[in-house]
Amino acid sequence: MRWLALRTLTVLGCLAALAVVSKLLSANLDTYVFLVVIQCGVAMTLAASLNLINGITGQFSIGHAGFYAAGAYVGAAWTVLWQPIVVRHVPLLQLGAPVGDTLTLLIAIVVGAAAAAVAGVVVGLPSLRLRGDYLAIVTLGFGEVIRVVILNIDAVGGARGLTGIPTLVGSGDLAFFWVFGLVLAVVALSRNLMRTTRGLTWLAVREDEIAADAMGVDTTRVKVSAFVVGSAFAGVAGVMYAHYFTSISPDVFGMDMSIIITTMVVLGGTGSVSGSLLAAIVLTALPEFLRFMQDYRMVIFSTMLVVVMLTRPQGMFGHGEISFAKLKQLFGRRAAGGAKP
């Protein structure tokens, strides 16, 4: 009971802190910077969720944009197409702005996550027989399949995209709260997973599948769970994107998006949660802040990626994480080194 109370307090504390931060940031940042911050939040969720599949469980998947798209489109389809019908037929659900909108968004999150999770199972199944580059090709192909299917569904706008999605998350502090609440959720899940025996089994599958099997770990189940959980979070990131930017189109979720998300995970250090978060921020914000370079922007950006990979082949953080203990150790060593003549 005490454990439960402590947990609840931690969660409430985090949410309260998040609410305060959202108020402060939305009041003080200019619109453009705030937009980039929101994009960073979505990217962080995408990177951290792919890290569950690629980094922690070691299943090389590079079709994450497919799950992102599945979540975005199904979530938006609910809000734009299905929700009005449901509300028209059930007068009980005509709740008005704050309550009704939140409920609609929550349901959008659930259906978006579910759609992406189903797609995750479909891709997860071949991962039982394929590994490495073969799996990568299948996931990449599947991501494209999702995009092409969407392209051909006229009800969601086809190539024109789906527009006029109500901004249920608002454009100010509420948007920040939702997007970064999601980041917190995926980080908390990753962190808790890594601290349990169940999480160790995910790592064990990455390290040595045969040995994991010999420990009694059902490797099939681990791999499919990783795909389901990872893609569900990508789906929710898609729901957030759709309800913040109010329009989505298939070309947002193309192969290049998949590659960027994969780059975030690899650049951050495969398996490192804090690494993928940081890389997500860098890869999202840097192209924006390099805009003053005009045409040279992408050249410089790409060069920086190459330099990072050459100097830190294991990614920025390797398998490690940022922790207070390590920071203390690092600065402690610096201080001790500095004290010596």
Add this chain to the structure above:
Amino acid sequence: MLALRSVSVRYGAIEALSQVDLEVNQGEIVTLIGANGAGKSTTIRAICGQVPTSSGSIHFEGREITRTPAHRLVHAGIAQSPEGRRIFANMTVRENLELGAFIHHGKHEQIRQDIDRVFQLFPRLSERVNQSAGTLSGGEQQMLAMGRSLMARPKLLLRDEPSLGLAPFLVQQIFQIIREINKEGVTILLVEQNAYQALRVAHRAYVLGTGSIVVSDTAERLLANEQVQAAYLGE
């Protein structure tokens, strides 16, 4: 306890095992010796369900386990150690042991006791609890692999080449520990290149030659057997 009834395994056109009959009784140490490519490891893999058998059946405690996947066998009480040490190199010694006890996860008190027992058997490991397993020496890794399989509290322990690549005195130590584990009631099936050492700890032995069993007898008699001496003991 464990019985193989005319088990055959094919790798494509090649028959790696043909009609192998093998029995391990409760409380025994049984060893499987033979030259390279005789089918020792294949036998272990067939028992673990890592390679499909083309004919025959495998039974454990009266139940057929021929097509049981590897991870289920652990729950039944068979601890396997795949060829090579196959420890989780990027995890700490403690994490490796915890994974060994995966089927008992949640039973914290039991796991704590078992880790203590492993450290009693292998004091070297206790000095390296929080070190990542990849940094251990070959002998220590072998000890960790052994300790890890004990964490599952198996009834039957399968070991593939526990002495591989170890210094002679470490080999002695590993076999000493195998004997100790056996005294505590764990039945052991041992695959070994080091026939002499294996026969000294085992109760019974099977000699494999190109996929089928050539001789089976008590370890004592095989040690004295001139043909076996000539072929496998280098005398």
